[in-house]
Amino acid sequence: MLSQAESSIRSESSLSRTDLLEKVRRADPQKLGGLLELYRNYLSVLATGQLDRKLRGRVSASDLVQETMMEAHRDFHQFRGSSEPEFISWLRRILVNNMARAIEMHVLAEKRDVRREVSIERLNAAVERSTIQLGLAFAGREDSPSAKFEQHERAIDLANQMSRLSPEHREVLVLRNLQSLPFKEVAARMDRTIPAAKMLWMRAIKKLRETYEEQGANV
Template sequence: MNSHQAQLSSSHSPIELLKRVRKGQPQQLGALLEIYRNYLYLLADSQLDRKLRARSSPSDIVQDTMLEAHRDFHQFRGGSEGEFIRWLRQILVNNLSRSIQMHVLAEKRDIRREVPLEQLHASFERSTVRLRAVFDGREESPSSNASRRERAVLLADIMRRLPPDHRNVLLLRNMQGLRFDEVATQMERSVPAAKMLWIRAIKQLRTRLNQRETG
């Protein structure tokens, strides 16, 4: 994102940017899309295991998603931020599915059995619910108030700026829903150490969130 886009995304709300694009200012579409880059990255990152990351990174998948959203923006018919987020997530799901299919094909397995889009949609929804739950301290149903989706975008921005270990433990525990023994195995730590790291990560996340909201 260039400095002009950064200034736009910080000084205008997503809905205002959306309206400006539709009123004939397409140059502001880049600033609108950049607002959701961290959110899309965390969702993609939560779906890729270590083996798949060796072939396709979350950054690559998100970049493809941003380019396609820019190209196909004329197809978006919604008017709210929640609708725009869902539209972006649909593009991300499709790109992630293609990436997984390429990986599965390389392993010579049956892609029809292993990459159902419905499963990816459900997994994305669970990740979004869990990401919001970091803020609220509880999980919600997928049909909860759509305004909470915007909180997930805010949390994603903050999480991307956390130290890598803190971000990873939140990703594994809160977005992937792993047990602490599974988190410990993934991070090559003891279970008590993984729990302590998670507690510190939650504390730092909430501190930064409070600073963001009061600042």
């Protein structure tokens, strides 16, 4: 089921997310909270994809996303773009900065090594790769500008569908598709045999495809 915020903002019309963004920018800033909710699952998938098991014990992906959305709401007046890709990029930068601070606070600080600073550029590149990997889940590897835009669109849609999967299905998709881990590593992290990990991944892909096609991406 759609969240109340999603239902509210989508019920207004069949506007694209870009049109909704423009509406918020120009006419109805009170709808900003609802607009941001449309990207919660996407940000959550990206955050989860960058946190390994050790980090997840100290840093909550949901907390990172909530902090990101609060900052985006507070600082929306600083957003200078007009398109959805620009808005997505802006949200990702906020998320990356929050992840970098969290990693420095919870992990690197314990090592007491000032040389081990979190590279914002490296983290941002990793998040961008996760977006592309997610967007390529059911698509070919095209490099044209229009194809890249469609990959980002599909990544948001797939993230919404992933939120409806079971925790173990989401986990195996994050490990295999977003982090690009070999099945040997996926199996070790999920405490399964390699054949069991492969079977779980195939079932997760099948379920995600079914959910995605049933909803027709529904955006």
